[in-house]
Amino acid sequence: MDSSVGSDRVMSMVQALVTRVGGVVPPQEYAALTQLAYNLLEPAPPVSPPSPRLVTVLIVDLRGFSSLAETCSSAALIGLLTPFFEQMTALIHAHGGFVDKFLGDGVMALFGAPHACDDHLRQALLCAARMQQAMVGINANNARLGLPEVHAGIGINTGEVMVGSFGPDDHREYTAIGDEVNFAARVESFSLRGQVLLSENSYLAARDSIEVGAMRRLQVKGRRGPVTLYEMLAVTGSERVEVPRVELRNSPRVEVELPLHFHRVDGKEVLQETHAGSIRNLSYDGMLAQLELELPTLSEINFRVNSDFATDVSGELYARALHTRPVANRFEISFAFTTSGTTGHEAVRRYVDQLLWGRP
Incomplete structure (x- = not known):
């Protein structure tokens, strides 16, 4: 079937429906x-040539x-x-x-x-x-x-x-x-x-x-x-x-000194090489870290929340680099967590609460 015929079939279906309801459709x-017509006609000969x-x-x-x-x-x-x-x-x-x-x-x-x-x-x-x-x-x-x-x-x-x-x-x-x-x-x-x-x-x-x-x-x-x-x-x-604001900095922030072992993320792939650093302060939704590696703005990392956080849950977290500044021979980088509702995120929340209020 000619590709233009496929397009005509879609338009004919849409126009027929429009006519049936009186010719006035928002x-x-x-x-x-139109979306429905295309879906109904697939798989079919070309709807329209590229x-x-x-x-x-x-x-x-x-x-x-x-x-x-x-x-x-x-x-x-x-x-x-x-x-x-x-x-x-x-x-x-x-x-x-x-x-x-x-x-x-x-x-x-x-x-x-x-x-x-x-x-x-x-x-x-x-x-x-x-x-x-x-x-x-x-x-x-x-x-x-x-x-x-x-x-x-x-x-x-x-x-x-x-x-x-x-x-x-x-x-x-x-x-x-x-x-x-x-x-x-x-x-x-x-x-x-x-x-x-x-x-x-x-x-x-x-x-x-x-x-x-x-x-x-x-x-x-x-x-x-x-x-x-x-x-x-x-x-x-x-x-x-x-656009409603999802505020990442309103939660309480605590000073910490925790080891950080992380992997860089490229697209959806977590890269194999492990990099080291330390977490200097922590909130429900982000952290400030000192790293040996300079990271481009908006690059993403993956790390595991483990026993260092002194909680009974653990899991992975993803974080996005927001701001970077050199400090001595390292780089101080603020991160926003890009995952929520996971066991890793829950572990961070519990750890922050424990330091603030003395409760898990």
Whole structure:
């Protein structure tokens, strides 16, 4: 079948549904209908031939979910993931986006494809802010159900990609490929709990209608020179939508002197080489450490909370480097923990409480 026929089938299905309800369908419902039509027609001959398109790619991912999965039951994991996927998908459709794929504990969405629209970036930004707002409600419900907190990181990038149906005739998938998609994934990987991080492309195109906080200049795999990432705080304009703050520094902080043996993390891979250092102060959500190794800003480490913390639980923790300064022949680095609800995180909380209040 000709590839254009596949696209015609999708549009015919959507138009038929629109006609049946009187010809007036809000944009968000039209987006949901289009998504459903593509899903129903796959696997089919090509829905549309791959072609270049300027789009905005949004990737939302749960922080530290892999560690959480090691300690939670299957029922608990389903209880955590189901409302997350339901609400993220609903918000993507509500802003005219297209769910490209589910990524284990994350979602990748396209704005500006399959159907072009002039405000795809703004819709993606509004969607991201409301996703983080939705996480507040998700965690309130988790608390009522006795489930751990979960937090999402979001990365957004705007650029030209190839969009269309890819794959053999017996299994085709509508998706986007290209360097800008890969870069969106890199942007997302640097986001902390509750953050929305923008690439420079997205920031420059939207800077008159957003508020930003921290800017990070760093080296990213696949890019020749350093790049700048921007933390979005709010979308402004005709409506103001704020990103809720997940404060990492409000918890009490205690002075400690603990050995630290850690591994660097590259993407999703924990590297084998062990590095040494010491933890100088500690809170529920972060730490200050002195290391022999200088770490780039926003790089991630993995370490094990063990008997040094004098608690009856132990486990792994992941942490992201925020600020670095040289001290003598070492480097003093502040870290934010990127995992919560795990046994490792619980061990830290108990240890801090024990030092503060004399109780486990």
